[in-house]
Amino acid sequence: MLALELPSRSAPLKILCLGSHSDDIEIGCGGTILRLLSRDANLEVVWTVFSSTKEREQEARDSADLFLTQAKRREIIIEHFRDGFFPFDGSEIKNFFEGLKRISPDVIFTHTRKDAHQDHRLISELTRNTFRNHFILEYEIPKYDGDLGQPNFFVPLDQDIYEKKVHYIVNTFATQRGKRWFEKETFLALMRLRGMECVAPSGYAEAFYCHKVVV
Numbered sequence: 414m415l416a417l418e419l420p421s422r423s424a425p426l427k428i429l430c431l432g433s434h435s436d437d438i439e440i441g442c443g444g445t446i447l448r449l450l451s452r453d454a455n456l457e458v459v460w461t462v463f464s465s466t467k468e469r470e471q472e473a474r475d476s477a478d479l480f481l482t483q484a485k486r487r488e489i490i491i492e493h494f495r496d497g498f499f500p501f502d503g504s505e506i507k508n509f510f511e512g513l514k515r516i517s518p519d520v521i522f523t524h525t526r527k528d529a530h531q532d533h534r535l536i537s538e539l540t541r542n543t544f545r546n547h548f549i550l551e552y553e554i555p556k557y558d559g560d561l562g563q564p565n566f567f568v569p570l571d572q573d574i575y576e577k578k579v580h581y582i583v584n585t586f587a588t589q590r591g592k593r594w595f596e597k598e599t600f601l602a603l604m605r606l607r608g609m610e611c612v613a614p615s616g617y618a619e620a621f622y623c624h625k626v627v628v
């Protein structure tokens with residue numbers, strides 16, 4: 414299959430990453446961010462987490478620092494909207510999105526619209542609602558509810574990249590280790606399946622839903 418690349422140019426590519434909770438961006442698109450940065454450090458990344466406690470905020474900042482080490486410029490925004498209550502705090506969150514319009518991103522990573530978690534769905538909806546003429550990739554998060562579907566946009570990951578992703582996640586988010594699903598096998602298993610689906614040379618990939626693309 415013909416592989417498409419993001420355009421290379423002299424101006425930095427602006428990437429906006431949106432995640433409801435402090436580990437969502439890493440799980441959903443951490444490998445893709447690492448791959449983009451390994452090929453071209455001329456990226457400006459705005460990394461936005463909508464919900465956190467004091468402890469989880471520190472984990473989110475530590476993790477973003479690890480994933481974005483090579484980025485030319487990075488801005489990390491950690492908000493404190495109530496975990497689990499996003500649809501009920503929607504007007505405040507929509508106001509926050511209005512402020513994100515200043516960024517004018519080239520690529521946006523956000524939750525997928527069919528995600529079973531209510532916080533994830535709201536962030537996905539407000540992403541499309543706010544950014545009307547943008548390249549948006551919707552990432553997936555494995556969970557108890559079993560909402561995985563058929564993504565249509567694949568990013569193969571070399572071994573050093575997918576191993577680094579899992580290592581960073583498992584080692585940084587200490588508050589999540591008590592959750593039964595939060596272990597490296599879960600993250601590797603999903604990437605292995607997506608790698609199989611896109612015939613990734615390493616066998617591993619991340620996958621996204623892309624609803625509109627212009628070439």
Ligand SMILES: [Zn+2]
Pocket residue numbers: 433434437530533554
């Ligand atoms: Zn989440």
